[in-house]
Amino acid sequence: MKILVTGGLGFIGSHTVVELQNEGFEVIAIDNLSNSSIDVLEGIFNITGKKPIFEKLDLREKSMVQDFFSRHNDVVGVIHFAASKAVGESVENPLLYYENNINSLVYLLQELTKLPQAHFIFSSSCTVYGQAEKMPITEDAPVQTAISPYGNTKQIGEEIITDVAKVTNVNSILLRYFNPIGAHSSAEIGELPIGTPQNLVPFITQTAMGLRKELSVFGKDYPTSDGTAIRDYIHVVDLAKAHVVALKRLLNKENSEKVETFNLGTGTGSSVLEVINTFEKVSKQKLNYKIVGRREGDITEAYANTDKANDVLGWKAQSSLEEALASAWKWEQKIRR
Known part of the structure; x- marks a missing residue:
């Protein structure tokens, strides 16, 4: 079975390609390499013994998307990661996010509706809940007015996708994930931000390596136990495996609705300071950090109720925060050798 993974050389995409190949799927990865590296293909090969078919392709170019599907009309499933994903950057450059995240989705779906049957996994986000009123967050929590353009693009x-499903043959699963961190245990692939990291953990590891002078902690006046924001940090390999489970659910026609939604997290919230302290413990490195003002677009806390994914998908996050941070540190050390 031929599966298309968009953003396939990115952080979550590359780990999902590995899990798909481990399960015997034939994978085509497309990526415009705007926030990834062609070297990731070598890492995937070193883990699985096989490289996916790769095409450098920008999904914002409608003609390129049409051409791709004219040559690969035997694709049976699509896992769609390709998107810009930094909350802060989206506030500063909203049009980039609307063009990249919305146009590419529309062009993909236009081609999928031409196929006899289409199975579509969408990389969504817990940002659709905004600042949820109750913790942990269930899939039934109301979708709030988006706090950032990034969150709005996911909404x-x-x-x-829901509108398209009503009138076409596209079956979809929306995976709302919380905060992916870590790297493959082999340290062959991991998070590889280009430029200044927008996410907490790569900023932590780069600071520990001496690449960054200090880590900024955005806000210490949140109504939490230590004043810093709380998130649900999930190991990227656990997350990748959930995509394979969800894809199989669609391929085996086990879905109960045309569009299903699942939270992917650990069910545990950790504050920024807890993450810093845990990293210092597993890495034996002292981090230089400074408390600064809150960042626009950030919320106080978000962590998942994962009962639905556990019960319906039969999936559960396996790795601890310590294991995820240790793998991220191992990866950082390898790429800086």
Whole structure:
């Protein structure tokens, strides 16, 4: 079975390609390499013994998407990661996010509706919940007015997919994930941000390596136990495996609705300071960090209720925060040798 993974050389995409190949799927990875590296292909090969088919392709170019599907009309499933994903950057450059995240989704779906049957996994986000009123967050929590353009693109994306499903043969699963961190245990692939990291953990590891002078902790006046924001940090390999489980659910026609939604997290919230302290413990490195003002677009806390994914998908996160941070540190040390 031929599966298309968009953003296939990115952080979550590359780990999902590995898990798909481990399960015997034939994978085509497309990526415009705007926030990834062609070297990731070598890492995937070193883990699985096989490279996916790769095409450098920008999904914002409608003609390129059409050409791709004219040559690969035997694709049976699509896992769609390709998107810009930094909350802060989206506030500063909203049009980039609307063009990249919405146009590419529309062009993909236009081609999928031409196929006899289409199975679509969408990389969504817990940002659709905004600042949820109750913790942990269930899939039934109301979708709030988005706090950032990034979060809004995920809300709009879900709405587009739901509308398309009503009138076409596209079956979809929306995976709302919380905060992916870590790297493959082999340290062959991991998070590889280009430029200044937008996420906490790569900023932590780069600071520990001496690449960054200090880590900024955005806000210490949140109504939490230590004043810093709380998130649900999930190991990227656990997350990748959930995508394979969800894809199989669609391929085996086990879905109960045309569009299903699942939270992917650990069910445990950790504050920024807890993450820093845990990293210092597993790495034996002292981090230089400074408390600064809150960052626009950030919320106080978000962690998942994962009962639905556990019960319906039969999936559960396996790795601890310590294991995820240790793998991220191992990866950082390898790429800086």
